[in-house]
Amino acid sequence: MICATQAQATSHAVPRRRTIRPARAVCRLTIAINDRDYQVHLNPAEASAARKAYRLSKADGTAYDVAQHLSPPRGWRGPKGSGEGLDHPHPGPPPARGRVYHTCDCPDFIFHRDGIDPEGCKHIKALVAYGLLDPTE
Numbered sequence: 001m002i003c004a005t006q007a008q009a010t011s012h013a014v015p016r017r018r019t020i021r022p023a024r025a026v027c028r029l030t031i032a033i034n035d036r037d038y039q040v041h042l043n044p045a046e047a048s049a050a051r052k053a054y055r056l057s058k059a060d061g062t063a064y065d066v067a068q069h070l071s072p073p074r075g076w077r078g079p080k081g082s083g084e085g086l087d088h089p090h091p092g093p094p095p096a097r098g099r100v101y102h103t104c105d106c107p108d109f110i111f112h113r114d115g116i117d118p119e120g121c122k123h124i125k126a127l128v129a130y131g132l133l134d135p136t137e
C-alpha cells in the first residue's frame with residue numbers, strides 16, 4: 001500500500017510567487033577618530049575632481065572634506081625632499097602609475113601635513129585604516 005504524505009502530495013504544486021520589493025537601505029556611517037564621532041558622507045561636489053571624496057562632520061557642525069586623487073591635485077606640494085610637487089623648482093619625474101594623493105581641508109593637514117607627512121592627518125589615516133581611501137603606497 002502506498003501512502004503519500006501531505007508534503008509529497010503537494011510537491012508538484014506551483015509555488016505561489018511573492019512580490020519582492022527592492023531592498024530598502026536607509027543608513028548612516030559614523031567613524032570614531034580619537035574618541036570623536038564623525039558622520040561620513042559622500043561628497044559629490046569634490047567627487048568630480050577626485051576619485052573618492054568624503055565629508056566628515058562632527059556634531060558641533062565642523063566639517064572637513066577629505067579626498068583621494070589619481071593625479072596631484074592643484075597646489076599639491078609633494079613630500080618634502082622628494083622633488084615632486086609644484087613648490088619644487090625642478091619637479092621630478094611624473095608620479096608613479098597607480099599612486100594616489102590625499103587631501104583634507106583641516107588645519108592640521110594644511111599647516112602640518114601637506115608636503116611634509118605622506119600619511120596625512122588623522123582624518124586621512126582613519127579613512128585609509130577602514131578602507132574608504134586607498135593607501136598612498
Ligand SMILES: [Zn+2]
Binds near residue numbers: 064104106109121122
Ligand atoms: Zn584632516
